[in-house]
Amino acid sequence: MNAKRIQMEFKSLNEKSPGRATAEFVEDNINNWNISFPGPAGTPYEGFRIKLHLTLPAKYPHQAPDVRFSPPIFHPNVDENGDICWGEDHYKASMHILDIVQIIIDMLKNPNIEKVRDMEAGKLYAENRPQFDKIVKQKLASTHSKL
Template sequence: MGSRRLKKELLQMTKDPPENCSARLVGDDLFHWKASLTGPEDTPYADGTFELDIRFPVEYPFKPPSVKFDTKIYHPNISVNGQICMDILRSKWSAGITVSAVLLSVSSLMADPNPTDPFVPEIADIYRNEYEQFKETAKEWTNLYACPAKMFDEELTEPILLAVSSLMAESKSHDTEVTQRAKEWTDMYARPSLAGEKDLREPVLP
């Protein structure tokens, strides 16, 4: 039953995904999915894209999936390892709950944390007593971990371009290989939106 149910849910997710959510298989493993959530508007997580790992037991849907954040997030109900403190994944799970419903519940939890049932009590205390500090830190983590293109654009563009410029100036021969490497640096590190799926590796001098 689990396979049939998951195929049906995956088809539904593909045809009519929940707002700001998407999901896909990992390879061809029907029992292992990855999901993406866009941070809810008017929260410290806005503009971020958060990746989740979803693993289904063979007893699904009679037992809940294991859902965790791959993307680091500063939240009282989500551990540093990405584990989520949410009742529908524990005591309130039922076979009628779908992956779409789980993702919408996670999105709702991001928008409205529950500090009375925290996974990280320290963050819950800050949320209750120093809310502006909580928002600032949560936004910093979002920019750092969930908005990599923004981070590179804002923090690395100028120094990388200066380094490339210096490399070009010091290369008296303007060797073709050096010129090409400088262009690769610019595309990979200063303009990651143009780099596609390239790995963000440390540059190696020619």
């Protein structure tokens, strides 16, 4: 693991992130991050602070980090534990954590209905968007802070 790269990525995320994302180390451990960002405009997540937990593996950057929503959110590509189908199968060592955060923000805007992890959310998103949006907002209101 490259501690210098991790420190640089941490600084970059806090200074250059899309949508004012912020990161902090969990208990001063550079391998465990809490990241938060405003829900993207034009989505049912807008108006809430969305939170991720990121764990860097020992082989980072040659192995993708584990990223999950904490607390979990209602979304087709997120399971009940907050685990995300964010495209880690396309991860490359040249990617940065800032890139991953942007991929996740884009996923909130445009769920991948071919890689559904929450069947109820996937079905509602595809068949009844107003009801999907309503459930997202109800769940976020009880688990996330408003902006």
